[in-house]
Amino acid sequence: MAERPVVLIVLCWTLGYVLAYVWGLQTAGIYMALAGIAFSALLAAAKPRGWMWLLAAVTVLTAAGWYGAYDDRNRTLIAPAAEEVEQVAFRGRLVTPVTVDGDRVSFQAVAESVKLPDAQRVGEEGGEARGEKLQVSVRLLKQEEQLMAASWRRGDRIEMTGTLKRPSEARNFGAFDYRRYLYMHHIHWQLTVKGTEAIVVTAPGRGDWGVWRLGRWNDRFRDALASKVDALFPEEQSGFMKGMLIGLTDEIDPEQFDAFSRLGLTHIIAISGLNVAIFLGCLIWLLRRIGLTRETYLWTAMGFIPLYIAATGGSPSIVRAGMMAMIGLYAAYRNRLKDGLHLAFITGLAMLAWHPYYLTDVSFQLSFLVTIGIIVLVPKVSKLLPVTNVKLRDALSITLVAQFVSFPLTIYYFNQFSLLSFAANLALVPVFSLVVMPVGTVAMLLGFVSMEAGGILAWIVEKVNGLLFAVVTWCSELRLFQTIWPSPTVGWMVFYYGGLAGLVWLGLQRKQQVESASEDSGPMLDSVLVMHWKTRLHRWNRRVLLPGAVIGLGLVLWAGYRPLQEYSRQGKVQFIDVGQGDSILIHSPGEARHILVDGGGTVSFRKPGESWKERRDPYEIGRKTLVPLLKKRGIQQIDELIVTHQDEDHFGGLQAVLEDIPVKRLLFNGTLKPIPKVKQLFETALARGTQLVPIQAGDRLKVGADTELLFLFPFSEMAQPERTTVRLESDQNPISLVFMMKMGGTRWLFTGDIGVKQELELLERWSALTPEQGGGLHLLEQPIDVLKVAHHGSKSSTADPWLEAWRPKQAVISAGANNVYGHPSPQVMKRLSSRGTLIHRTDRHGEVQMMVKEGQISVRRKLE
Known part of the structure; x- marks a missing residue:
C-alpha cells in the first residue's frame, strides 16, 4: 500500500463512511472532520516513523466526520404536529422533469413557501421552509388533464394545495424502504394533490435565472432526442433504445426489462461505462478521420464528455465513467497515462467527497467494483486462460472478471443469477456494443438531418434488435438455469472475495512453476536440488493448494446458496x-x-372507459x-x-x-x-x-x-x-x-x-x-x-x-x-x-x- 498511497487513502475514506453510516456521527461530524484534516496536514509535513499508517487511521476518522457533518445537514425545515396534514399550501419551483403515467403525475419541487392550516408553524423556529425539496404526486381526475401536466417543465413556478405526509417506510423485513430512498435524495416529505384545479403553473420569465435553467435546456434536448427515437423505431423497441442511447428508462417494457434482468444484461440498457467507452471511441475515430491533431481531438473529446453525461441523465455510473475518461484523456495529453487503478480511485474519492450518499447507490457500487476488478484482475486472468487468440482471450477474461466480481452485489440486491449469464454477456454484449448502440446513435442524430437516411440505419438496428430480443426472451424463460439466492452477509462476501483472490494467486503461482520448471540454470548440483524442491512445491500446489482453493470457493458458494438457517x-x-x-x-x-x-x-376499481388511467x-x-x-x-x-x-x-x-x-x-x-x-x-x-x-x-x-x-x-x-x-x-x-x-x-x-x-x-x-x-x-x-x-x-x-x-x-x-x-x-x-x-x-x-x-x-x- 505504501507504493499506492491513493489506494490506501480511498479505502480508508470509504471505511470511514461505512462506520459513520452504521453508527451515526451527525453531532460530532464537523469537529471530527476539521480535526482530522488538521492532523493529516501535520503528519504529511512531519512524516514521523510509520506516518502512513497513522495517516490511514486519521483518514478513517476524517471521512467519518465528513459523512456525519453532511448527514447532519440533511434535515427537514417542516415540523407539523402530525405525519399527515391536509390543505397545505405550497409555492415553489419544479426542479426535475415531469413524468405523466396514466392518471399519475410525479415530479420534485423546491419550496419558496409552505403554509400549514390552522396557524400551525412550519418549523420549530417558524419561517416558510424555503429550500425544502418535496416529492409531488398528482392524481389526475380527467383525461384532458394529461396534456396539461405534460406541458409542465423543469424551472416552472408552481402553486398548489394538497396533503403533506411522510414517505412510507418499509413495512416488511428486508423490503425496499421508500422513506430511506427519498432521504438519500434530501427529501423528507411527499405532497399529494387531486386533480389540476388546485395547481397553478407559470413558465419562468427571461430574467428568471438559476442552475435549473441548464437542466431545463438539457430536458428539451433529451426530449428532442427521444422524439426522434420514437419516430425512427417501432413502439416495442423505442423504450429500449431510449434507455440505451439517452438513459430514459421510464418507457422500457417491464417484461422486456425482466428478461434482460434474469440474464444479467441490464447494464446494456442502463447507461454505464460501456456506453462512454463506445461514445468516446467513435468520437475520437471521427475526429482523427477529419484530420485533427492529437492535442486537438483529446481536448475536443474532453469537452464532449460533460455534454454526453448531461444528455444521458447523469447516473452515478455514467458520472464515474465520464470523470475517469476526462482524467484519462488529460493524462494522455500530458503523456502521464500510466495507472488506471489510480484513475478509478481518484474519481471515486472525488465523487464520494462531493456526495457521500453515493456510497449507498447500487449503480455506484457495481460500477466501481467492476471497473477496479477489471483493472486489477483482467491481466492476471488473461495469463491463466489457455487461449491463443488475443481478442478472444481478452473478451473471455473481461467477461469472467466482471461476472465473478459483481456476483456478490448482484445476488445481494437482485437475489437471482442465471447460469447462462456468462454466455449471454459474451455473445450478446459485443453485438449491442458494436452494432445496436453506435448505429442507433448515428441513426438518431442523422434523423435531424434526413429522416430517410436515419430510417435506413434504424431499420438495420430494428432487425438486429428483433433477433436479439428473441434470443434474450427464450434464454430468460429457461427456468432450469435460473437460480435464486438469499441476500448474503458481509462476512460471506469477505470469504468469497478472499477465496477468489486466493484462487487467482495460486493459479498464477502454478503457471510460474510450470514455466520455471522448463528452464535450466546454475551448476548441475544446484540445478538438481532446485528442481527437486520446485517439483515438490509444484506438486503440493497442483495436488493440494489449488484443488483446496477450488473446493473452498465452492463451499463458500454453497453456503451462500443454502445458508445454515435452512x-x-x-x-x-x-x-x-x-x-x-x-x-x-x-x-x-x-x-x-x-x-x-x-x-x-x-x-382495481377501474370503470369502463377509464383505460387512460392505466399506467405503463x-x-x-x-x-x-x-x-x-x-x-x-x-x-x-x-x-x-x-x-x-x-x-x-x-x-x-x-x-x-x-x-x-x-x-x-x-x-x-x-x-x-x-x-x-x-x-x-x-x-x-x-x-x-x-x-x-x-x-x-x-x-x-x-x-x-x-x-x-x-x-x-x-x-x-x-x-x-x-x-x-x-x-x-x-x-x-x-x-x-x-x-x-x-x-x-x-x-x-x-x-x-x-x-x-x-x-x-x-x-x-x-x-x-x-x-x-x-x-x-x-x-x-x-x-x-x-x-x-x-x-x-x-x-x-x-x-x-x-x-x-x-x-x-x-x-x-x-x-x-x-x-x-x-x-x-x-x-x-x-x-x-x-x-x-x-x-x-x-x-x-x-x-x-x-x-x-x-x-x-x-x-x-x-x-x-
Missing part, C-alpha cells in the same frame, strides 16, 4: 404485509419445507412486493402453495409467484371462480408443472417431522362432492380453506375469509365427531397459540362462540393501512381484547414474524 430446528411463520390482503410464509423446522398461504393482490408499469403486489421478498429470503422452491379462496386480495399476487418461483403443489378449495385471472393462474400452474390438489375437511398434510396441517373446512358437499369434479363458484368467502397447523408443540388456526355462519357450522360439525375421528374435545381441549383472524378483522367474522371455543392466546389481523373498509372492526378488537388475546396487526405493525422453538413462540414486528 437447517435450523426453529420454525417460522411470517405474516407478510401485503396491504389489504393475506399472505403468510411458513418455514417448517429442520427440513426447511416452505408453505405459502395466499399471496395478496392489487384490487402498474403496481402489482406479487411482482413488486411478494416475489422480491421471497427471493431475498432465499425461497428457491415453494413446496405447498395454499390458496384459501379465489378473491383478488388473496390470490392476485400468486400469478407472479408461479411465474418466478418453482411451486410443487397448489392446494385449493376444489372450486373455480369464473373470472379470467383465476383461469390464468391455474393455467400457469399446469404449464409450470405444479400439481393441483383440491382440499376438503378432514384432509391432512404432513410437512416434515414437526409440522402437520389438518384441514377443517370446507366440507365436501360445499365445494366438490367428487374429487374428480371442479365446479364454478363466484362467492368464495363461505368456502375458504380453514386449517389447523401443529408445529413444534404449538397450535395455529388459519381461517381465510369465512363468516360467522361458517364458523358456527365448522364448530358444530367437528364437535360432533368422535376423538377417533379427530374431533370433539380432542380438537378443542387446549387453547390455540395463534389465530389468524378471518376476513381481515371484519365484523362479519370472529364471533363470540368462535373465540370461546378456540381461546386464542395471540391473534394476527392482516389488513391494509388506512383501508376503505374500516378493517379491523372495533367490535372484533373488543372481543379479542376482552379475552386477553395479544393482538398483532399488519396495518399498524407491518410484517409480523413468529419463531417457534421448543414449544415457545417469540415475536418480532417490523413497525413498533
